Amino acid sequence: MIGIFDSGLGGLSALKEARRLMPHEDIVYFGDTGRVPYGTRSRETIIKYSLQDMNFLASHNIDAVMVACGTASSNALDTLREAYPSIPIIGVIDAGARAAAKATKNNIIGIAGTPSTIGSRAFETKLREINGDFEMISAACPLFVPLVENGFISPDDEITKLAAKTHLKNIIEAGADTLILGCTHYPIIAGAISRVIPYATLINVGAAAAEELREIMASRGRVDTNRIGKVQYFVSDEPQGFERIASIFLGEEITDSVARIDIEKY
Amino acid sequence: MIGIFDSGLGGLSALKEARRLMPHEDIVYFGDTGRVPYGTRSRETIIKYSLQDMNFLASHNIDAVMVACGTASSNALDTLREAYPSIPIIGVIDAGARAAAKATKNNIIGIAGTPSTIGSRAFETKLREINGDFEMISAACPLFVPLVENGFISPDDEITKLAAKTHLKNIIEAGADTLILGCTHYPIIAGAISRVIPYATLINVGAAAAEELREIMASRGRVDTNRIGKVQYFVSDEPQGFERIASIFLGEEITDSVARIDIEKY
Numbered sequence: 010m011i012g013i014f015d016s017g018l019g020g021l022s023a024l025k026e027a028r029r030l031m032p033h034e035d036i037v038y039f040g041d042t043g044r045v046p047y048g049t050r051s052r053e054t055i056i057k058y059s060l061q062d063m064n065f066l067a068s069h070n071i072d073a074v075m076v077a078c079g080t081a082s083s084n085a086l087d088t089l090r091e092a093y094p095s096i097p098i099i100g101v102i103d104a105g106a107r108a109a110a111k112a113t114k115n116n117i118i119g120i121a122g123t124p125s126t127i128g129s130r131a132f133e134t135k136l137r138e139i140n141g142d143f144e145m146i147s148a149a150c151p152l153f154v155p156l157v158e159n160g161f162i163s164p165d166d167e168i169t170k171l172a173a174k175t176h177l178k179n180i181i182e183a184g185a186d187t188l189i190l191g192c193t194h195y196p197i198i199a200g201a202i203s204r205v206i207p208y209a210t211l212i213n214v215g216a217a218a219a220e221e222l223r224e225i226m227a228s229r230g231r232v233d234t235n236r237i238g239k240v241q242y243f244v245s246d247e248p249q250g251f252e253r254i255a256s257i258f259l260g261e262e263i264t265d266s267v268a269r270i271d272i273e274k275y
Numbered sequence: 276m277i278g279i280f281d282s283g284l285g286g287l288s289a290l291k292e293a294r295r296l297m298p299h300e301d302i303v304y305f306g307d308t309g310r311v312p313y314g315t316r317s318r319e320t321i322i323k324y325s326l327q328d329m330n331f332l333a334s335h336n337i338d339a340v341m342v343a344c345g346t347a348s349s350n351a352l353d354t355l356r357e358a359y360p361s362i363p364i365i366g367v368i369d370a371g372a373r374a375a376a377k378a379t380k381n382n383i384i385g386i387a388g389t390p391s392t393i394g395s396r397a398f399e400t401k402l403r404e405i406n407g408d409f410e411m412i413s414a415a416c417p418l419f420v421p422l423v424e425n426g427f428i429s430p431d432d433e434i435t436k437l438a439a440k441t442h443l444k445n446i447i448e449a450g451a452d453t454l455i456l457g458c459t460h461y462p463i464i465a466g467a468i469s470r471v472i473p474y475a476t477l478i479n480v481g482a483a484a485a486e487e488l489r490e491i492m493a494s495r496g497r498v499d500t501n502r503i504g505k506v507q508y509f510v511s512d513e514p515q516g517f518e519r520i521a522s523i524f525l526g527e528e529i530t531d532s533v534a535r536i537d538i539e540k541y
Contacts, residue, residue: 154421246315
């Protein structure tokens with residue numbers, strides 16, 4: 010069983026990729042909808058919340074965990090690994106950076122992210138570890154999350170294209186051939202983003218993390234069987250509205266049930 | 276002394292209006308930045324949070340309170356008044372509806388608000404009480420708050436004008452002569468909104484509530500003296516970044532200090 014947590018529901022786009030790669034695996038998803046967003050919280054608070062999220066997932070019989078929240082990935086991964094040394098934990102930042110490093114040919118990498126993720130320079134730090142020669146241009150894209158959550162997701166949506174053109178101006182001008190979509194919300198508007206930077210390879214960080222999880226599970230002998238895995242969804246505020254938002258990220262209607270938990274107890 | 280609370284910092288636009296009308300009054304402001312936004316929470320949670328906010332304000336020597344959060348105004352006003360029967364409490368919804376009712380000539384009123392406020396139909400209910408003949412057209416404007424908070428506030432900003440045109444389409448087509456800016460963030464982009472609906476009177480709900488507070492204070496003999504009131508700011512998460520956002524809403528740099536409190540204790 011794989012555990013995935015996110016500060017909200019964006020991580021469902023990563024769950025979708027994990028399902029695609031490992032349809033036989035059971036997955037438990039926790040979205041901390043009662044305390045979203047993490048990006049504006051203090052580091053101390055982010056670590057506390059992430060540890061509670063991890064504690065909740067660990068109360069299930071999980072083999073590995075994906076941290077689908079960029080803020081949690083860049084602030085809390087070490088703490089989580091110390092607390093759970095026997096559980097492999099993959100963060101979207103590291104996995105996304107590795108995938109971008111593989112994809113680039115001209116070594117110019119654009120990074121699109123939330124203001125908090127961009128401010129943390131977490132992708133730059135990881136990319137610099139991989140290759141000191143990368144030229145990196147980062148762009149805070151504060152309008153992308155509200156555009157996604159409110160359904161402005163058509164590849165031809167005028168507002169989304171204008172927002173992408175505005176946010177990504179420096180990356181486009183620098184000629185990046187690879188663009189990290191550094192937030193699990195962003196793959197939903199990859200169509201409109203592609204319209205304004207058509208020559209770049211877009212890196213879906215949730216898909217990159219799912220790919221690494223697949224390798225870990227395979228190395229443990231957990232390969233494709235004929236069964237279809239079950240998905241359990243948990244959130245920390247009222248699940249009201251969950252179906253609408255979830256269907257945006259999953260690209261299909263939700264059939265499994267969703268339950269509310271009191272995350273402060275973990 | 277006047278108390279003002281909001282789920283975040285948007286209420287500072289209402290504080291600005293209160294300062295303009297009552298420069299001699301002391302004001303204590305609480306922004307619940309650690310638990311923002313309220314609009315996505317359950318009614319039970321909104322009431323609990325609002326009562327804690329009110330408890331905190333009441334720990335100061337306040338004469339009256341403005342609830343600058345639309346979500347709290349539409350869900351918690353009765354509870355707050357029951358808990359504090361001796362303190363006048365003005366909500367932005369009621370005050371805004373009354374101001375719009377006075378302003379309209381053709382009785383066609385547009386209501387722009389957050390998805391949560393629009394979903395609650397709180398303005399419609401109040402307007403209907405005032406005059407059963409009003410034609411009301413409401414529009415959820417989910418992009419306005421992120422546009423404001425990320426500085427897309429110029430009257431000529433292309434994204435903000437396009438967002439306004441998209442969000443307010445039905446209101447423009449209905450020929451409303453009055454538009455309620457049903458969220459304390461929206462006055463900041465009144466310039467761009469005016470560009471797409473130039474013939475409408477825009478109702479600043481924070482200003483309307485401040486005007487009602489001024490009348491209450493005056494009726495208590497608290498009229499203009501020669502002193503300049505003091506403002507105290509409190510928030511529930513790290514004040515980091517407070518100055519930047521606050522200066523957007525206040526239209527000037529903050530000189531007073533801001534303190535963090537643990538709102539869960541109230």
